[in-house]
Amino acid sequence: MAKIGQEDANYIRRIIVLQRILEWSGRILLMLGFITPVLWVVGVLSLAIAKILDNMEIGHNVMHGQYDWMNDKHINSKSYEWDIACDGASWNRVHNYEHHTYTNIIGKDRDFGYGLLRLSKDFRWRVKNLWQFVTYLLLSALFQWGVSYHEMAAERVFFGKKKQNRNNKVSHAELKRRFFSKGARQLVKDYLLFPLLAGPLFLWVLVGNLCANLLRNLWTSTIIFCGHFTEDVHTFSEQDCQNETKGQWYYRQALGSSNLKGGNWFHVLTGHLSFQIEHHLFPDLPARRYREIAPSVERILQQHGIHYNTGSFFRQYGSVVKRIVRYSFP
Numbered sequence: 001m002a003k004i005g006q007e008d009a010n011y012i013r014r015i016i017v018l019q020r021i022l023e024w025s026g027r028i029l030l031m032l033g034f035i036t037p038v039l040w041v042v043g044v045l046s047l048a049i050a051k052i053l054d055n056m057e058i059g060h061n062v063m064h065g066q067y068d069w070m071n072d073k074h075i076n077s078k079s080y081e082w083d084i085a086c087d088g089a090s091w092n093r094v095h096n097y098e099h100h101t102y103t104n105i106i107g108k109d110r111d112f113g114y115g116l117l118r119l120s121k122d123f124r125w126r127v128k129n130l131w132q133f134v135t136y137l138l139l140s141a142l143f144q145w146g147v148s149y150h151e152m153a154a155e156r157v158f159f160g161k162k163k164q165n166r167n168n169k170v171s172h173a174e175l176k177r178r179f180f181s182k183g184a185r186q187l188v189k190d191y192l193l194f195p196l197l198a199g200p201l202f203l204w205v206l207v208g209n210l211c212a213n214l215l216r217n218l219w220t221s222t223i224i225f226c227g228h229f230t231e232d233v234h235t236f237s238e239q240d241c242q243n244e245t246k247g248q249w250y251y252r253q254a255l256g257s258s259n260l261k262g263g264n265w266f267h268v269l270t271g272h273l274s275f276q277i278e279h280h281l282f283p284d285l286p287a288r289r290y291r292e293i294a295p296s297v298e299r300i301l302q303q304h305g306i307h308y309n310t311g312s313f314f315r316q317y318g319s320v321v322k323r324i325v326r327y328s329f330p
Contacts, residue, residue: 008286009070015057015268016075023050030208031198044208048215049269054083055220056271061287063088064096068284085186086148087178093169094151100283104228104256105236110154111228112235114139114146118327120235125330132328133321140221141214145183152179219269222317223260227276230258231319232309253280254301259294259310266313267291277309 026047033040059082061067067075074080081088094110102108106122113119117136118129128135139146152158157172190209198205234255241252260266260274267274275290278297285293298308311319 003289004069004286008288009067009072011288012058012062012067012070012075012286015053019050019053019058022046022053026050026208026212027194027205030205031201033204033208034201040204040208044211044215047208047212048219051083051212051216052219052269055216056223056273057268057287058082058271059084059088060271060273063092065284066286083186084147085144085183086150087182089170090151090175090178091147094154096283100280102241103253103280104234105238105241105252107238110150114150115153116146117324119229119323120327122235122237123327125327129328133324136225136324140218140225143217143221143224144186144213148179148183151175223270223273225320226260226313226316227258227273227279228256229320229323230309230311230316231323232307233258250281251306253277254297254306254308256280257309258316259308260313260316261310262313 023046026043026045026049029039029043029046031043033043059080062075062080063077063082065077068077070076077092099109099111104112106112106120113123116139117132118125152175155172155175157175190213191206194209195202195206234252236252236256241248244252254277257276257280259277260270262270262274272287272290273279275287275294278285278290278294279287281297282290282293298310301308310316
């Protein structure tokens with residue numbers, strides 16, 4: 001922590017500048033697609049990478065409070081709003097607090113399977129689990145909307161029997177208002193405002209935005225699943241965690257997460273969630289520092305006989321698919 005300072009502030013500001021250059025380059029290139037389709041394809045990729053940087057390296061990490069010490073109102077967890085359908089306040093309640101506090105405790109961490117997928121024996125098998133791999137593919141393609149709807153589904157705002165004794169932090173009316181207002185803004189921006197600005201190139205821009213959002217959704221979903229649902233990730237019961245000490249909390253975080261190996265830009269595009277173990281141990285540490293502390297974390301876990309769950313992208317993703325398919329059946 002003693003190293004945190006100007007170098008980290010300069011880094012996140014450089015990433016924000018890069019993200020904005022990529023976004024506006026992408027939007028301009030989409031409109032030049034009539035010259036040659038190659039420009040349109042480059043525009044889609046540029047916009048998709050801009051959205052990935054916004055969601056992963058900037059939005060996710062800023063909203064965790066990793067840069068609050070800068071006292072910059074534009075790079076602060078209390079004011080930042082990202083380019084995604086999910087309302088930032090909802091994400092803070094469900095992910096930032098609930099998931100990071102109760103990581104992989106069945107019944108308390110609603111991120112484990114998102115209420116859609118059976119990923120361990122802790123859940124009773126149901127017929128709908130037979131086609132949960134298709135459910136997973138659909139969730140990945142629409143991931144920003146799944147994240148946006150997650151809290152409302154968990155609170156059973158529209159459908160299903162409401163759980164008793166649940167201490168709702170926000171009224172259902174407020175949840176619905178924030179869900180529809182944020183979602184509408186995203187839809188208007190990507191599928192009405194920018195296409196209209198393109199005039200006769202309306203469809204070029206609309207389809208380009210659709211493709212960029214799809215690529216962003218698939219990438220973010222895949223990275224999140226690789227960080228939480230690989231074969232060796234452990235689950236815990238509420239009884240396991242009663243009177244949990246600080247050391248036991250670290251133990252649960254380490255066993256409830258998994259890492260990915262890769263190069264520099266791979267880590268940047270994952271928002272450094274390729275170091276999911278370090279992120280869960282120190283969620284408010286600037287993410288670019290995770291790779292510095294990873295060797296020490298691995299050494300300490302090994303000294304205590306705790307498995308350090310890491311591997312290549314394809315190995316870890318393969319184990320995610322295996323887990324989804326395995327628990328499709330009783």
